[in-house]
Amino acid sequence: MDRQLIVQYLRRWQVAQADALAAQVESCSGARLPDQLQLALAAEKANMPVSPALAENREMVRTLMGNSSDLMERSLYIGTNQLPAALFCLDGMAERTQVMTILESVAVRTQGVTLPADGAGTLLTALEQMIPSVMVRGVSVLGQVLDALLMGDTVLFVDGLTSALVMPTDGPPGRQPDEPLTEPVVRGPKDGFTETLSDNIALIRRRLRDDRLRVERMTLGERSRTRVVIMYMMGIATPELVQEVRCRVGRIQIDAILGTGYIEEMIEDDPFTIFPLLKVTERPDVVSAGLLEGKVGLIIEGSPHVLLMPSTLVAEMQSAEDYYHRWPISSFMRSLRYVYLLIAFLGPAFYVAVTTFHHELVPTNLLVTLIAAREGVPFPAVLEALMMELTMEALREAGVRLPKVVGQAVSIVGALVIGESAVAAGLVSPVMVIVVALTAISSFIIPLYAMSLAVRLLRFVLVILAGTFGFFGIVVGLMALFVHLVSLRSFGVPYLSPIVPPTAGDQRDVFVRVPWWAMRRRPQFMPAVDHRRSGTANRPKAPATGDGG
Amino acid sequence: MGGEAVSIRISGGLYAAVLVVTEFIMQYMLLPRVLLENAGQEAWMTMILVGVHALAVGFAVVWIACRFPDRDPLKAIRCAIGPWATYPIALIYGAFNLLVYALSLHDVQTFTSVLIVPDTPAWVLSAIMALLAVYIVHQGVEPIARTAYGVLMPLILVLLILPVALVPEMSVLQVDPFLWKGFAGVLKGAWIALPWSGQSIIVLSLIRHLSPKVNPYKWTLVGVAGSHVALAAFVLLISLSFGSLLPSRLLYPGYEMFAIVALTESIERIQAGIMLLWLFGSLITITVYLFAAVEEGSLALGVRRRFWITVIVGTAGVLIAQTVGGGLQRRSVARQNWWMLLHIGAIWGVVILLGIGALLARRRQGAGTNA
Numbered sequence: 001m002d003r004q005l006i007v008q009y010l011r012r013w014q015v016a017q018a019d020a021l022a023a024q025v026e027s028c029s030g031a032r033l034p035d036q037l038q039l040a041l042a043a044e045k046a047n048m049p050v051s052p053a054l055a056e057n058r059e060m061v062r063t064l065m066g067n068s069s070d071l072m073e074r075s076l077y078i079g080t081n082q083l084p085a086a087l088f089c090l091d092g093m094a095e096r097t098q099v100m101t102i103l104e105s106v107a108v109r110t111q112g113v114t115l116p117a118d119g120a121g122t123l124l125t126a127l128e129q130m131i132p133s134v135m136v137r138g139v140s141v142l143g144q145v146l147d148a149l150l151m152g153d154t155v156l157f158v159d160g161l162t163s164a165l166v167m168p169t170d171g172p173p174g175r176q177p178d179e180p181l182t183e184p185v186v187r188g189p190k191d192g193f194t195e196t197l198s199d200n201i202a203l204i205r206r207r208l209r210d211d212r213l214r215v216e217r218m219t220l221g222e223r224s225r226t227r228v229v230i231m232y233m234m235g236i237a238t239p240e241l242v243q244e245v246r247c248r249v250g251r252i253q254i255d256a257i258l259g260t261g262y263i264e265e266m267i268e269d270d271p272f273t274i275f276p277l278l279k280v281t282e283r284p285d286v287v288s289a290g291l292l293e294g295k296v297g298l299i300i301e302g303s304p305h306v307l308l309m310p311s312t313l314v315a316e317m318q319s320a321e322d323y324y325h326r327w328p329i330s331s332f333m334r335s336l337r338y339v340y341l342l343i344a345f346l347g348p349a350f351y352v353a354v355t356t357f358h359h360e361l362v363p364t365n366l367l368v369t370l371i372a373a374r375e376g377v378p379f380p381a382v383l384e385a386l387m388m389e390l391t392m393e394a395l396r397e398a399g400v401r402l403p404k405v406v407g408q409a410v411s412i413v414g415a416l417v418i419g420e421s422a423v424a425a426g427l428v429s430p431v432m433v434i435v436v437a438l439t440a441i442s443s444f445i446i447p448l449y450a451m452s453l454a455v456r457l458l459r460f461v462l463v464i465l466a467g468t469f470g471f472f473g474i475v476v477g478l479m480a481l482f483v484h485l486v487s488l489r490s491f492g493v494p495y496l497s498p499i500v501p502p503t504a505g506d507q508r509d510v511f512v513r514v515p516w517w518a519m520r521r522r523p524q525f526m527p528a529v530d531h532r533r534s535g536t537a538n539r540p541k542a543p544a545t546g547d548g549g
Numbered sequence: 550m551g552g553e554a555v556s557i558r559i560s561g562g563l564y565a566a567v568l569v570v571t572e573f574i575m576q577y578m579l580l581p582r583v584l585l586e587n588a589g590q591e592a593w594m595t596m597i598l599v600g601v602h603a604l605a606v607g608f609a610v611v612w613i614a615c616r617f618p619d620r621d622p623l624k625a626i627r628c629a630i631g632p633w634a635t636y637p638i639a640l641i642y643g644a645f646n647l648l649v650y651a652l653s654l655h656d657v658q659t660f661t662s663v664l665i666v667p668d669t670p671a672w673v674l675s676a677i678m679a680l681l682a683v684y685i686v687h688q689g690v691e692p693i694a695r696t697a698y699g700v701l702m703p704l705i706l707v708l709l710i711l712p713v714a715l716v717p718e719m720s721v722l723q724v725d726p727f728l729w730k731g732f733a734g735v736l737k738g739a740w741i742a743l744p745w746s747g748q749s750i751i752v753l754s755l756i757r758h759l760s761p762k763v764n765p766y767k768w769t770l771v772g773v774a775g776s777h778v779a780l781a782a783f784v785l786l787i788s789l790s791f792g793s794l795l796p797s798r799l800l801y802p803g804y805e806m807f808a809i810v811a812l813t814e815s816i817e818r819i820q821a822g823i824m825l826l827w828l829f830g831s832l833i834t835i836t837v838y839l840f841a842a843v844e845e846g847s848l849a850l851g852v853r854r855r856f857w858i859t860v861i862v863g864t865a866g867v868l869i870a871q872t873v874g875g876g877l878q879r880r881s882v883a884r885q886n887w888w889m890l891l892h893i894g895a896i897w898g899v900v901i902l903l904g905i906g907a908l909l910a911r912r913r914q915g916a917g918t919n920a
Contacts, residue, residue: 358821469677472665482696486691486692501560
């Protein structure tokens, strides 16, 4: 580290803070600057101008980056007049092929050209013309230079120039769009989001080739500098909703954003609910459909999940596949999904209440079977249900955490152990095994994982209430839940919309899905500028036939 | 959006749903026995008569409320005359609703102890219901109204299906002779039911939350008259199925009626569903009374931290239900005249005081806004 160059840079800056910092640097001894001084320099980086002296810039970048080992630097001389220059990028963040192309081009194209050494503006323009990059921008502050480097861009300093040239070269190797893990479909697109922001934006753009699709970029996280993109369809999403999203995202102050969960918890309407108030999806088609309904998407760099807002309970129960199959099939499947949601939610609680408190409600033959099955089981039904449900959750969690090759085997062994051995040992009744298995299968039918997690958790509460107070407990639990759901809002939209409050026109896409030609309008409960979705003449008609002679 | 404080307004349908559920649920389970005992098989007529009283109370409050902007007579009186002028109204109204809340808690806890969880201490049930009511009141008027609406829909379904399901059990001979206990019996029944019907006074707490575009007379008529027509229909069904002697000796004849309903061979236990529906409805009723007691009390006293006053009133109701609830219930059921007069006096006292206050307020203010 050349301490003299740092001092020289700071003195050239000619402001009081810089002089103070220069004095501190001068007074230091040792191979590296003390941490406090490094932090003090970092605090001023947003005000530090790019110096006309290349050596000073080079030293400052190195110092501000803490002589990081992944900071790559290449010195070169450009033009016939051999102007000294330096190219900086971060290993792994910038794509090497792109960097090499730029380097090669700068070296080759400037050969035989005398670059103007006297006028900074002319030199900048000349270089911009020679560099084969989609976008070249000049930045005049070292803070911006560092931001660009951290985003994966490549920066070129030229001696005598008070601006640095920034060329986008970001694009670390990422995985190809793959089938979403949690939202697979039989019919429909198989591509899912990846961890790369630009790829995710492109996946949506390819579906919505509309110039009114707006993409606004923000940077969040004081240390992670995570790029976040707000996407919406101008002319459909209301400006108020977009502004609200901007405000909520913009006011986040955190050191790092490492996934969608970080942002989700900071922008939702009710921080204490267990229900997902924003839709989390891995599917570009789902996001595209949401944008067309007037929703706003939030894409976060490094996450294959996209947040879609506002969301509702009904939206959480919709699967992408509902819109790809024929409408009667989709309607049947969707209705069935609601039935199984109730089973997933109430199944064990209902069984516990009936077997513990309300025998009179069960038909006599069934009651005899139930009593015979429970004979010899040493635990009360509520304890039996809780044990089984907890074991089921453990198996499910183990299945997720274990490597794929052994996960399935463990699940099968676990199911066998629980199902067969527990019944054989007389610890649980066979009916309870059936109830828990049916409940588990039902919870898998819920299309979105976040929603099924909420149902799983609430099931335990209801089982305890049912085991303590019977149907009275279930009623109290359900009522509290209903009131909670009615009170919930997602960006101002009632969470139970369009069921509560009911809007007649929106029932076409709730428990059933009507044909596409009948869905002429976007959901009314969603705040949208333009509710018209399609024309009135889409209903197919058979061609007129003659007399058939 | 989102974090902004939004004044929630309810639609006419939701307003009527709250009125129907509040008027219908408790009366359906507790009144038929008493009415059938006094009015005989013409008990359904008493329901129509008390419905007229309920409408009179409801309309009187609506008429007064509509003289003022925001349909909030208490606020207008407070602004025009002074806060002290609202104290007697809020005190009587709040105390009345607290009492009805406590009695309702006692009624539901008795029903639950008898039919669902006989081994659970009654105070535990009462405390759980109060806890739920406090939570719902804290959430505001919209969830109350929406939950009431959710109960109303299956209730209408039951009302439509039940006569069909009971056809095999019904006989015109059960209501023969007509006016068996004379019109005096009908009037006696109506007198007994008067305090119940006066509970339509809760429109005072609901009307300020009603959307300004909605005609309050129309929806009060729908809510109050609808509930009493439905009650009359159910009581008539009980009479047609059981006559009047047997149900007057049953604790809950309205509930027992569903025991004989068998839609098909396999669907024969719809009584459980009715029990759940009634429990839902009764919990809403309890919540509405707590809401009314808290809303007017806190507005009159200028209490901003309404959560704590809700907790205090909610707890007070549990204590009343446990300590004197049984005694009050017995007096209510025994139809003691002083109890009846106290009850009806409180209801009309509020209406009259409200009317006087409104008159004075309008004189101070000058011309108000007519509905």
